[in-house]
Amino acid sequence: MNMNDSSPMYLQVARRLMDDMQAGHYRPDQALPSERALSEQFGVSRVTARKAIDQLVEQGLVVRKHGSGNYISQRELPLPSLSGFSAQMQQRGHAPSSTWLKREIVLANAEEQLSLGLTPDDRVVRLERLRLADGEVMAHEVAVLPLDIVPDPGAIKDSLYQYLSEHDRLPVRALQQIRAANATEVLAEELGVEVGDAVLFVTRVGYLASGRAVELTYAYCRSLNVAQTPSY
Amino acid sequence: MNMNDSSPMYLQVARRLMDDMQAGHYRPDQALPSERALSEQFGVSRVTARKAIDQLVEQGLVVRKHGSGNYISQRELPLPSLSGFSAQMQQRGHAPSSTWLKREIVLANAEEQLSLGLTPDDRVVRLERLRLADGEVMAHEVAVLPLDIVPDPGAIKDSLYQYLSEHDRLPVRALQQIRAANATEVLAEELGVEVGDAVLFVTRVGYLASGRAVELTYAYCRSLNVAQTPSY
DNA sequence: CAGTGGTCTAGACCACCGC
DNA sequence: CGGTGGTCTAGACCACTGA
Numbered sequence: 001m002n003m004n005d006s007s008p009m010y011l012q013v014a015r016r017l018m019d020d021m022q023a024g025h026y027r028p029d030q031a032l033p034s035e036r037a038l039s040e041q042f043g044v045s046r047v048t049a050r051k052a053i054d055q056l057v058e059q060g061l062v063v064r065k066h067g068s069g070n071y072i073s074q075r076e077l078p079l080p081s082l083s084g085f086s087a088q089m090q091q092r093g094h095a096p097s098s099t100w101l102k103r104e105i106v107l108a109n110a111e112e113q114l115s116l117g118l119t120p121d122d123r124v125v126r127l128e129r130l131r132l133a134d135g136e137v138m139a140h141e142v143a144v145l146p147l148d149i150v151p152d153p154g155a156i157k158d159s160l161y162q163y164l165s166e167h168d169r170l171p172v173r174a175l176q177q178i179r180a181a182n183a184t185e186v187l188a189e190e191l192g193v194e195v196g197d198a199v200l201f202v203t204r205v206g207y208l209a210s211g212r213a214v215e216l217t218y219a220y221c222r223s224l225n226v227a228q229t230p231s232y
Numbered sequence: 233m234n235m236n237d238s239s240p241m242y243l244q245v246a247r248r249l250m251d252d253m254q255a256g257h258y259r260p261d262q263a264l265p266s267e268r269a270l271s272e273q274f275g276v277s278r279v280t281a282r283k284a285i286d287q288l289v290e291q292g293l294v295v296r297k298h299g300s301g302n303y304i305s306q307r308e309l310p311l312p313s314l315s316g317f318s319a320q321m322q323q324r325g326h327a328p329s330s331t332w333l334k335r336e337i338v339l340a341n342a343e344e345q346l347s348l349g350l351t352p353d354d355r356v357v358r359l360e361r362l363r364l365a366d367g368e369v370m371a372h373e374v375a376v377l378p379l380d381i382v383p384d385p386g387a388i389k390d391s392l393y394q395y396l397s398e399h400d401r402l403p404v405r406a407l408q409q410i411r412a413a414n415a416t417e418v419l420a421e422e423l424g425v426e427v428g429d430a431v432l433f434v435t436r437v438g439y440l441a442s443g444r445a446v447e448l449t450y451a452y453c454r455s456l457n458v459a460q461t462p463s464y
Numbered sequence: 465c466a467g468t469g470g471t472c473t474a475g476a477c478c479a480c481c482g483c
Numbered sequence: 484c485g486g487t488g489g490t491c492t493a494g495a496c497c498a499c500t501g502a
Contacts, residue, residue, distance in 0.1 A: 008471060034487060045473045050488085066488050067480030114261065114295050114305060119500080240490060266468060277492045282469085298469050299499030 013042050013052035021061065021072060031069035032062065098141075102128035103153055112144050115205050115216045123147040127160065130190060131219075140190050141219035149214045164215075171206030171215055183220075191222050239342050239352060245274050245284035247346055253293065253304060254349070254444070263301035264294065287346060291437070330373075334360035335385055344376050347437050347448045355379040359392065362422060363451075369423050373451035381446045396447075403438030403447055419452055 017038075020026060032053070033041065039049040053070055056062040063071050108116065108124045118124070124144050131139040143160060149169055150156070156163045164170045188195040206215035237244055249270075252258060264285070265273065271281040285302055288294040295305045340348065340356045350356070356376050363371040375392060381401055382388070388395045396402045420426060438447035 010471080031487095036487085045475095047474090048472060051471090064488070065481085068482080068487060070488080110261070114297075114303060117295065117297055242490080263468095268468085277494095279493090280491060283490090296469070297500080300468065300501075302469080 009042075009044050010048050010051035011055065013038070013044060013049060014055035016042070017052065017056060018061065026072050028072050031071050034069065097132045099130040099132065100128070101130060101140075102126060103156075105147060105153065108144070108146075112216055116144070116146055116213045118146060125150045125153045127153070127156070137191050137222075139219045139221040140187065141217060144216040145214060169208065169214060171208060187220055191220065193222060237352060239345070241274075241276050242280050242283035242287070243342055243346055245270070245276060245281060246287040247349065248274070249284065249288060250293065250346070250349060258304050260304050262304050264304065266301065291347070330364060331362040332360070333362065333372075334358060335388075337379060337385065340376075340378075344448055348376070348378055348445045350378060357382045357385045359385070359388070371451045371453040372419065372422050373449060376448040377446060401440065401446060403440060423452065 017032070026032065032038070035046050035049050035053065038052075039046040042049065044052075053062060053064075057064060057070075061072070065071060104126050105123055106126055107120065108118045108122050112118065112124055113120060113122070116124070124146055127143040127145075129141050129143075130137050131141050150163070161170070183191065183193050183195055185195050202217075202219045202221060204215070204217045204219075205213050206217070207213050249264070258264065264270070267278050267281050267285065270284075271278040274281065285294060285296075289296060289302075293305060295303050297303060336358050337355055338358055339352070340350045340354050344350065344356055345352060345354070348356070356378055359375040359377075361373050361375075362369050363373050382395070393402070434449075434451045434453060436447070436449045436451075437445050438449070439445050
């Protein structure tokens with residue numbers, strides 16, 4: 001391995017295995033070569049081979065079976081895309097739209113540095129929008145991404161998702177925190193609720209398969225009033 | 233380490249660090265001791281110390297900063313109630329219901345110990361349900377809670393939320409991880425989708441105001457197919 | 465520059481599987 | 484039983500941070 005490629009070996013190995021899987025060299029429910037065999041085949045240590053397989057497991061492409069083997073998980077094409085992900089925050093059957101508030105390039109603040117693993121010098125793209133469903137404001141959303149992930153923010157139209165997808169930078173994993181907060185005056189105005197009403201504050205960090213954090217989003221959402229059973 | 237505890241060292245170390253964080257020994261935005269220091273402190277190799285930190289990173293409690301340190305990323309807790317929280321996962325105006333699959337008391341497994349801050353001896357209540365909206369299966373959900381939080385699981389009817397609320401044990405903060413996965417055969421059957429279809433795998437840990445983790449839930453949900461704009 | 469995390473190795477022992 | 488994954492070690496080099 002490792003000719004003309006400066007990326008870590010375990011990622012190279014993972015990519016090779018993924019390519020082989022897509023090319024059909026391995027079939028669903030078939031075991032991969034053993035970790036010891038892979039380490040020899042690729043000329044890496046077993047630890048490194050394992051780390052490569054970790055990547056595939058994380059993406060749901062492979063399942064580990066202790067004492068037995070690592071198996072290709074059953075499915076068609078490896079498209080573990082997180083598509084329509086934040087649509088979870090919206091009602092079904094409503095037409096989503098958004099209003100741009102800001103689209104700027106700025107230095108990352110402390111929180112953004114921490115979440116995205118940046119330095120004080122690093123610049124980020126900050127996208128601020130009101131999200132609507134059927135013309136009704138549902139959320140005030142701020143998305144922050146490292147500038148090297150979104151070099152030309154002007155090219156983003158309505159869908160950040162689509163932009164990232166086209167550039168092969170779609171998060172495959174996300175960490176999301178949900179809290180309740182009380183609407184401030186400004187927020188209440190924006191969301192069309194009463195001041196002090198409970199709203200949801202959602203923070204999300206999206207990660208690439210490599211583990212790099214590429215998206216920090218925080219949003220104030222109108223709480224969805226649950227009719228009957230809170231059905232926790 | 234490793235007295236009276238057969239679980240892997242890296243989990244023990246992870247749990248120790250988590251306890252220390254919750255006890256307030258580390259403050260948000262503060263760096264943990266270096267990996268080399270930790271490995272010495274706990275008498276493990278650096279690889280093992282790293283693996284422990286991996287666990288914390290995975291749970292969003294710690295952020296790595298190359299060349300600098302591993303930082304606590306704990307967000308602070310709010311006051312208002314998190315009511316109707318997971319209703320976000322459901323469509324509005326649909327009648328929620330559920331089918332019980334299991335309701336059992338068992339020993340906590342390693343992952344549950346870590347997430348809920350338990351020891352191998354601690355018992356947990358495991359609630360396994362299919363969640364429906366208008367009779368349509370939306371999710372296969374497993375909720376795990378420490379036994380002392382839910383001493384009489386039989387008293388839980390349809391709503392875990394309601395039960396916790398009545399006992400004043402409602403989480404006020406939650407950490408949620410969302411991943412995409414492909415439906416296995418069993419899962420596809422349960423959720424009424426095609427094998428290999430993308431489904432969401434949601435892991436959530438709920439915390440009391442005191443900071444104690446009281447709820448670990450993981451669920452496979454049908455992806456909500458967004459009609460037009462993916463509207464990331 | 466010294467200290468940090470990121471990667472990698474070679475070798476070891478254990479727990480589990482299936483024959 | 485042999486082969487598998489699961490864990491662990493001690494030591495090494497690199498890339499990056501921050502004073």
